[in-house]
Amino acid sequence: MNAKELRKYFPILHQxxxxxxxxxxxxxxxxxxxxQVIEAIDAYYKEVNSNVHRGVHTLGSRATDKFEEAREKVRAFVNARETAEIVFTRGTTTAVNTIAYGYARATLKPGDEIVTTVVEHxxxxxxxxQAAKATGATFKFIPLAEDGTITLDAVRETITDNTKIVAIHHISNVLGxxxxxxxxxxxxxxxxxxxxVDGAQGAPHTKVDVQDLDCDFYTxxxxxxxxxxxxxxxYxxxxxxxxxxxMEFGGEMIDFVELYDSTWKELPWKFEGGTPIIAGAIGLGAAIDxxxxxxxxxxxxxxxxxVAYAMEQMLEMDGVSVYGPKKDRSSLITFNLSEVHPHDLATVLDSHGIAIRAGHHCAQPLMRWLNVTASARASFYLYNTEEEVDVFLSGLKKAKEFFGNVFS
Structure with a gap:
């Protein structure tokens, strides 16, 4: 099924x-x-709505089954060994904090190292x-190649026997x-x-096999x-x-509660305190399907x-600076138009119905490394078409002409 055929499943795109x-x-x-995702969430609330893992009534059992079926879909999607290794969180941010607090702060000491990059979200x-500050560990950065990519030589030079945690992106949300x-x-x-591994831009765009990658955590x-x-x-x-x-304590994640101590449920539920995001999990399962x-x-x-189709033409445009590798990029292109603030560019493109991102993309250390304060970003997905790329490039040219006239 090609992109044009897929678009029929996305109501919001037809406006x-x-x-x-x-x-x-x-x-x-x-x-x-x-x-399919919208209907799966709608069906949960219309037909099954109940809390999970608690009641023995029929709706509770049905909701629990659907919730845990979604966990199994996630397990298969990333090829984890067992569902116990799949924890539902509020998002990538919560997942990172869970490990930075519950694992890093409990195990690190002065002299240990956390290794990352300035590319990270x-x-x-x-x-x-903050984990490094709290524990006295050293916060280290893998040096980048000229195009912002990471070479294995640089990794080998940075990681030492004192390194306890390496935290890194799968696909950069800026450089692609x-x-x-x-x-x-x-x-x-x-x-x-x-x-x-921060897989926020990885899991949507490439096949993930955590056993083959042999990463210890993936989110x-x-x-x-x-x-x-x-x-x-x-994961x-x-x-x-x-x-x-x-990191969170309360209902659902406990095993036994005594007056002065408590014990936790087994994996993965010890990390899922409170009523979980049941409809969200079911919706995620439908998205994976x-x-x-x-x-x-x-x-x-x-x-x-x-990306290759757009890059080829953008690299030939005067006044357009593209950041990151010029070839073999994932799903996005980050760029600037000379003498034009990206917010102004995004506003002009929006007037033509083209939605792009503008700002620091939650990556201020990388912006400083690139020697810019902000940038524009066009990011693509499975329902975008070459015709839309043409509209975007045409809009970029019109914006270039508009601002050229303004500044002339």
Whole structure:
């Protein structure tokens, strides 16, 4: 099924914005939702709505079954060994904080090292920064190549026997490069370190096999992969999750509560305190079904084709600066138009119905490394077409002409 055929499943795409057909190119921030996901969430509330793991009545049992069926779909999607290694969270941010608090702060000491990069999204940067401050550990950065990519030589030079945690992105939300996770995992493990992977831009766009990658933790959010907002996934190897203390305490995650101490449920429920995001999990399961039917390899192939098509023409435009590798990029292009603030550019494009992102993309250390204050980003997904790329490029040229006249 090609992109044009897939678009029929996305109601939001069939509208006009500012008198023009919507061209949605902000998928790196959040993706649109197919009718299958919307209907799955709707059906839960209409037919099954009940809390899970608590009641013995029929609706409670049905809701629990659907909730845990969604967990199994996630397990299969990333090829985890067991559902106990799949924790539902509120999103990638919560997952990172869970490990930064419950694992890192409990195990690190002065002299230990947390290794990361300046490319990271703030959600995979600040929790580790704060964990280092709290424990006295050293916060270290892998130096970048000229185009912002990570070389294995640089990884080998940075990770030492003092390194305990390596926290890194799978695919950059700014540069669009894919990190060699499997090879970095091997290097980290040779030094006795664990590898935490931010897969927020990875899981929606490429096939993920956590056993093949041999990462210790991997996390992603549903809303970037055709699923609902407010729910994400933390994968962790059982032995490491068992060493991790929960960050939230309360109902659902407890085993026994005494007056002066308590014990926790077994994995994964010890990390899921309170009423979980039941409808969100069911919606995520429906999103995974949708993506699996298309095929992650096909999604990745389509997106890379769109990026290459757009890049070829953008690199030939005067005054357009593209950041990151020029070839073999994932689903996005980050750029600037000379002498034009990206917010102004995004506003002009929006007047033509084209939605892009503008700002620091929650990556201020990377913006400083690039020597810019902000940038524009066009990010593609499975339902975008070459015709939409043409509209975007035409809009970029019109914006260039408009601002050229303003500044002339």
């Amino acid at each position: 006009e914005v500012n008198g023009h057909p919507l061209v949605y190119l902000d998928n790196g921030a959040t993706s649109q939702k197919p009718i 703030h959600s995979n940067f600040i929790p580790w920064q 490069d894919t990190t060699p996770i499997k090879e970095i995992a091997q290097i980290a493990h040779q030094h006795g370190a664990v590898l935490f 992603f959010s549903a809303h970037k992969m055709c699923g609902p907002t407010g729910i994400g996934v933390l 962790g190897k059982r032995e490491l999750l068992e060493k991790t203390e929960p 949708f993506l699996q039917e298309i095929g992650m390899e096909e999604i990745e192939r389509h997106e890379k084709k769109l």
